[in-house]
Amino acid sequence: MDILQKIFQAGVVGAGGAGFPTHIKFNGVAEYLLVNAVECEPLLETDKFLIRHKSKEIIKTLEILARQMKAKKIIIGLKKKNTREFRALSQAIEALNSRAELHLIDNFYPAGDEQILVYELTNRQIPPGGIPKDVGVVVCNVGTVVNVYEALNEKSVTDKFITILGEVQNPSVLYAPIGTSIEACIEMAGGATIEDYNIILGGPMMGGVIEKSQLNEAVVTKTTGAVILLPQNHVIFKNKQQDLVQMINRSRSACIQCSLCTDLCPRNLIGHPLRPHRIMRTLSIDRQQYEVLKEALLCCECGVCELYACPMGLSPKTINGEIKNLLRKEGVKYSNLPMQKEVHEMREYRKVPAERLLCRLDLAGYSDKINEDYITIEPQSVKIPLRQHIGKAATSIVEVGDVVEKGQLIASVNEGDLGANIHASIKGMIKEVNGFIWIEAGEKVVME
Ligand code: SF4
Ligand code: SF4
Structure with a gap:
């Protein structure tokens, strides 16, 4: 091979x-x-x-x-x-x-x-x-x-190293089988230190938010890098409580067109024709400028404009994300855009210092607290999603009642597909196949 x-x-x-x-x-x-x-x-x-x-x-x-x-x-x-x-x-x-x-x-x-x-x-x-x-x-x-x-070395992707931190007793690096519940990860980190928290899966700037009430649906996947628990009233969650119409209405009344979002946009600074302040203006007062909205396709959703630059607390990143989704549904591609310019001469001076960003996000108190040793999780059950990343979902090749070994192929894609095989992350019995594969370890499982 x-x-x-x-x-x-x-x-x-x-x-x-x-x-x-x-x-x-x-x-x-x-x-x-x-x-x-x-x-x-x-x-x-x-x-x-x-x-x-x-x-x-x-x-x-x-x-x-x-x-x-x-x-x-x-x-x-x-x-x-x-x-x-x-x-x-x-x-x-x-x-x-x-x-x-x-x-x-x-x-x-x-x-x-x-x-x-x-x-x-x-x-x-x-x-x-x-x-x-x-x-x-x-x-x-x-x-x-x-x-x-x-x-x-013939070992499949069955486990993931992740960082768990924020409002947990023991911020740590965990080694968790794919499909381990986020709830189990929190328990292994000593539990939450506060009652009312939400969770970020990934980094604080670009990660996805899971509300505490949705906790039982969230699991470790091949792309999970971190689990961060923060108070529900934390600044990072504020935009998640608004819908698109509310965000646009706020932009219309509060955007002062200072262009700080564009001045600090990392993609704009390397010469890409992405101007979030123009997108905000177009949405607010100048809706005929459809071409400007296409610039959102160049946005990497880093969040600098929204969580660092904007003095009015507006949401250019989230709005760009919504525009991207709409344009992609219409089949609009990047290729229609003009070529890039030179790298901005002020780029070196406009880089966002990570330490300053931590303070601005009110996260400085959570840094540098990770234990050096990692913790291995051995869950009783895992729910492994058939879709964990970009591209095609894998197709299950197991059925309810099958007994599987750790590392055994349980869902596959064809070699030419934009997708990836999935392997059992624990030894056990298949309990359910339904967009995910649920494996229960259980003491009664006997391997033949
Ligand atoms: S930084 Fe905020 S207020 Fe300034 S142009 Fe951008 S969205 Fe508008
Ligand atoms: S989220 Fe998009 S528009 Fe905002 S700073 Fe990052 S790349 Fe630029």
């Missing part, structure tokens, strides 16, 4: 973000192989933990992937402040005589946005609406590289 087949069989997808299937990403050639090791979102610790504990596995795998892609350079993007991780990677590079280079960058947000990272590490501008391969680059993150290492 070749490398890509092993990655496909093991069901590897991007360990963060949209979860793009990895066997497709690494199919073809690229000049640069870049590794996103900057841990983009504030508070998260998972990637740094992996670097400290699996640096040799990471470097070894990067060499294999670079050979596969005929990449001339391997560059790992890391923040200057992360000195322990720098040491771990440097030692691994030396021990393995690797050609991987470490590129240190400032502690700004969103350093890990793919388009921003490519510019920082290579000085190449991805065209608006383009992908890294357009400029000869493939980007992967640390968690994905670790999963590829496991895949090359």
Whole structure:
């Protein structure tokens, strides 16, 4: 079996973000192989933990992937402040005589946005609406590289390292089987410290929000990076309580067209024709400018405009997200947009300092509290979603009553599909197949 087949069989997808299937990403050639090791979102610790504990596995795998892609350079993007991780990677590079280079960058947000990272590490501008391969680059993150290492050693993606923090007794890194309930994760972290909390799955800027009342529906997936518990009245949740009409009405009455949202927009600063203040103006008073709304397709929803820049507390990011959904339903593509401009001359001075962002979000009190050791969860049951990422859902190949071993293939896609196989994350009996596969460990399960 070749490398890509092993990655496909093991069901590897991007360990963060949209979860793009990895066997497709690494199919073809690229000049640069870049590794996103900057841990983009504030508070998260998972990637740094992996670097400290699996640096040799990471470097070894990067060499294999670079050979596969005929990449001339391997560059790992890391923040200057992360000195322990720098040491771990440097030692691994030396021990393995690797050609991987470490590129240190400032502690700004969103350093890990793919388009921003490519510019920082290579000085190449991805065209608006383009992908890294357009400029000869493939980007992967640390968690994905670790999963590829496991895949090359015949181990499927069955578990996930995640950070759990915020209002929990013991902020920690957890090692949880895919499909573990978020409730079980909270229990393993010692439980919540407050009664009225909501949950962010992912980072505080871009993660999805789960209300406490929906807790029983949420599980760990292949793309879950973090679980953050915050008080229900926290500033991060305020926009979630408004619908689109309310947001537009507020913009109409309160947007002062100061253009700070555009001035600090990271995509605008690297030369993309994205102007959130123009989108806000168009929605509020100038609805004939349909072309301007298409700029929303270039928005990565980093949240800088909404949670950092806007002095009026408006919601350009959330509005852009809604516009993107509507335009995609209409089949509108990025390609209709004008070409990019030069990188903004003030870009260096307009980067958002991550420390300042933490204070602005009232999250500084939750940083640097993670225990060094990780906790392994062994749940009694898991509910593994058949759709966990971008692309096609997997099709179940098991039935209720089947007994499965950990690591056994339970749902599959065809090799050419934009999708990924799914494997049992615990040993047990199939209880239900219904958009997810429910496996119950139970003491009575006997393997034949
Ligand atoms: S920063 Fe806020 S007030 Fe200023 S233009 Fe943007 S949305 Fe309007
Ligand atoms: S969320 Fe706002 S700041 Fe971020 S890319 Fe979109 S428009 Fe720009």
